[in-house]
Amino acid sequence: MSTRLFGESVQRVEDQRFLRGEGRYVDDVLVGTTGRDMLHAAVLRSPHAHARIVDIDVSGVLDLDGVHLVWTHDDLDGPMAEPLPLLIPHPSLTHGRTQYALAKDEVNYVGEAIAFVVADDRYVAEDAVGRIRVQYEFLPPVVGIAAARAAEHLVHDDVPGNVGARLEQENGDARAAIAAAPHTLSLDLTVERSASTPLEGRGTVARWDPDIGRLTVWTSTQTSTGVRAALAAKLGLDLGRVDVVTPDVGGGFGVKINHPWPEELLVPAAARLLGRVVKFTEDRREHFISSAHERGQVHHVEVGFDDEGRVLGLNVEFWHDHGAYTPYGLITPIVTSTQLLGPYKPGAYRVVFESLYTNTVMVTPYRGAGRPQGCFVMERTMDAIAAALGKDRTEVRAVNFIQPDEFPYDQGLIFQDGRELEYDSGDYPASLQRLKDLVGWDDFPKLREEMAREGRTVGIGLACYVEGTGVGPYEGAHVHIETSGKVKVATGLTTQGQGHATVFAQVVADVLGVPFEDVDVVTGDTRRMPYAVGTFASRSAVMSGSAVHLAALRAREKVLRIAADALEASEEDLEIVDGVVSVKGAPGSGASIDLRTVAVLSNPLRYAFDEASQAATQFSVGDPGKPPVAEDDEPGLEGRDFYSPQRSTYASGMHAVIVETDPETAEIKILKYAVVHDCGRLINPMIVEGQIQGGVAQGVGGALYERMAYDESGQLLNASFMDFLMPYVTEVPERIDIDHLETPSPLNPLGVKGAGEAGVIPSAAVFASAIEDAEGPSHPGLVITAMPISPSELFHLRQVHTEESR
Amino acid sequence: MKPAPFSFVRPQGLQHALEALAADPGAKVLAGGQSLVPLLSMRLAAPSTLVDINALPDLDHVRVDDSGVRVGALARQADVLGSDDVRRVQPLLSLALSQVAHATIRNRGTVVGSLVHADAAAELPMVLTLLGGSVSVASATGTRTIPAAELYAGPLESTLHHDEIAVEALFPGLGPGEGVAFEEVSRRHGDYALCGVAAVVRVEGAHVAEARVGYMSVADVPTVVDLTTALVEEVAQRPSRRARNQGELSDQAVSAAAELALQHLDPADDLHASSAYRAQLVRVLTAHALRAAHDDAVVRGGAPG
């Protein structure tokens, strides 16, 4: 075999293109000659959080030069006039609601789509939107979890108490265990709203080809197959007449897994009606007010523990703000409620949540998808136990860990994929030891003293998590060895910059024994692979990685079968090195055949098109006594396979951070950030580290900078990057120390687990821990119960603390 | 996020530009566009005509002379920041400019544009006010010079008339015995400050002769407070000549100065900071800036002795 690429930090094949500005995003599609007749869409969005629509007057619009179409709900019919799909129903989601492509009678958040305009360009389209007159009857808005719970007003008339769902799970008798425990604590913990905020917002381009009655849609999505199915259903088209292509995607982070967005349906519908290419490119303000948010949750914890800090009983209630609608079901709160447990094994655990309606942008998963909140709750609880017992925070964690010999470990709950929450593998004590070494945990008191002598305040914190990754149901892959010897790989899931074209090529090159450069990967194009699920839940390496591996094995089997025939050798004796099949141990010397020739031989031809293909024509090959293609065979050198695991794999990790807090300005500075990460076998360590670094950067944003600031009338006050403080490179630690542990997953052929979300999960928890620790000496007993935290808020906490301790 | 329709002119001469401006009461000047273009895109401003002054000749100068630094309307913030002459003649201008936005924005944004945009959260209007500078403006009917003290009427409101173009700003140079400092706290690197403070301290021998401090983001307009009394009294009260000559301002002095300043300021609540936190920043930054400006004055004047 050639040198194994699995495990190597192979340079990303995508980067040359991206760094040179040659990425092709939806907004770039069909620009140029074919795009001359392109039309542009804009959407009228509700300026009010809650109102009944009395009347919409579009009469001022159509006489505007360059306007081609204006639609309100009245103009839609059939499935298009029905509510958008509820993608993931759940028995506990008793009151699921979804919006219409264009609002019918009522709007429930600022930003909800009301009317759709298509014009010569986006300028005219926006002018037109400005001319539409809507008469509203105002309804009282419900904003925030407190207002939703109080339920003085309802978001939807027919949803009592604003409660969309209530779900309870219990393993053991948590309340009894707490009542019997020697120590108990209760905590109230809050995490505010934030959002994925990819740099490329949503976007859709559609072309209807009347000659062949076919619709092609390019859309910036995390699931092209999902959009395709939804489109066919909504537009009443046969699935076979709809192609969805996902070009380069400038970030998703979860928000683009929700689908179909109103524009994803309206743009293709308009393209079909008008017979012109139509484009919608979301702008930044639209993204803030009409794409999804996440994270907003309020939690109440009761915990009982023994003298060592062992958790005997844990009872968590929480309230999840899911905004105005529930298209993505209960995934986020279910993830919080199950993944909260992290690497620990409480004696008994009960969790119950309510998922609540508010008149705000709807909530769907954002990188981490409920885990950052769960981790925050569990880790704050661990810190509180340590503080109550006067113990080191790492010791309390260590006594609660699941031990390496206890895997597979069943947490006795049902996970977001409907399967048991059973951890496949891990080694948490080893991770903790590595983290302590990496960050210098045991030496920290010395550092704190030294810094104190200079009048500086520093603190250290840590947080641990376990992440269910690689959820089903399945992914597939198709591997095609062309007569050029080049290998074309297609997988249906989409790519948003993760480096799939690199890692999948590594996997295939290893299996097929071909040079890495000869493998070309296509993702998210339903024309190439119509069966796929999507890119979310850190599942691509696990699911598509495994599928690609299996498909390549199938192609390899066929290569060896044909080569064995041609070389008159037995398959077991053959190997493939650098694209040449030969007898093992004797490369170059004995008989050999290259993959190009094998590919030619795999496809018996009537017509030769070049010299090589002459070898495959009817007078050259085949046993005249048999059909040219055997009964159980197919022409071509291809492999196609699917991977569908019984349950998720469970990656894990631990982060530690040393922060400095300014005694005067309460500014928070990161001095050191350390990560120990275990995602099983690493296909490409550099790419995993990139994922971790990006995750940590996003986590710094979530912990210290970003929030959605709604006022009580439901207006989002910071709907721009000027006021929504995504960190710049200057706010993110210059260096992140990373160490990997590799506990292979027994559940897939590669032994891998997911790594995409990990970096962002423990941020709120780890920063709360470190900031609280830094404040300890000057403000003993100051606790951080809400994240994110700004300098202004830390200053406020100090003031309140000083007043209280007077 | 596309601007509403507007007409566009790019005159080649100042007179032509002034006429175009005077001809349309809905016209607006476009300089570097770093503040105006976002306003257009968000349709928060919808001028009927844009008079683009970027093609006007002879307005991109950055000159230093006896009176200080003269910056033409088309001199980019980056040009001024990069000038060693400017740094020598008025170091406060360079210090402040390094805190304005990010390098890419400074490549395009003009100093004069920032001055007349009149944002109370911006560095340059505050610095011009603190230094007692001025802006020269032209209209179709003539020219006038507006002293900084008369330039700012309210939030985002300057006293320029609609038909006037600001052609040059004058930042007076550093005087004898003077030292300067600039301090700000912002949420992210390059953001508008939650509070920003610049100080000019003049020493005579071992004495603080004058201390003036400018504030941004803590009042509706750039605000300058004379804090001399708080410092002069304090230094005079020091027990020994040695202590008086030490060259350091005491904690009491600087905190008295900050409290005095707060009487002239009105820190407000917003998304990013409470008014109490802003007041705290006024205290902390006033102390830092006064000390740093005092040290600067001492160093520039040679150690007092």
Ligand SMILES: Cc1cc2nc3c(=O)[nH]c(=O)nc-3n(C[C@H](O)[C@H](O)[C@H](O)COP(=O)(O)OP(=O)(O)OC[C@H]3O[C@@H](n4cnc5c(N)ncnc54)[C@H](O)[C@@H]3O)c2cc1C
């Ligand atoms: C991301 C970002 C961050 C920023 N951060 C900061 C910051 O931290 N601190 C800061 O101070 N600024 C900041 N700015 C604003 C920046 O400094 C602007 O460049 C500056 O405020 C305006 O200068 P301009 O040349 O771009 O003016 P323009 O945007 O072209 O014009 C601004 C206004 O001034 C008028 N105008 C401009 N020139 C003239 C003239 N010669 N005569 C009459 N009227 C005129 C225009 O009509 C308009 O009303 C930031 C901008 C951005 C985009």
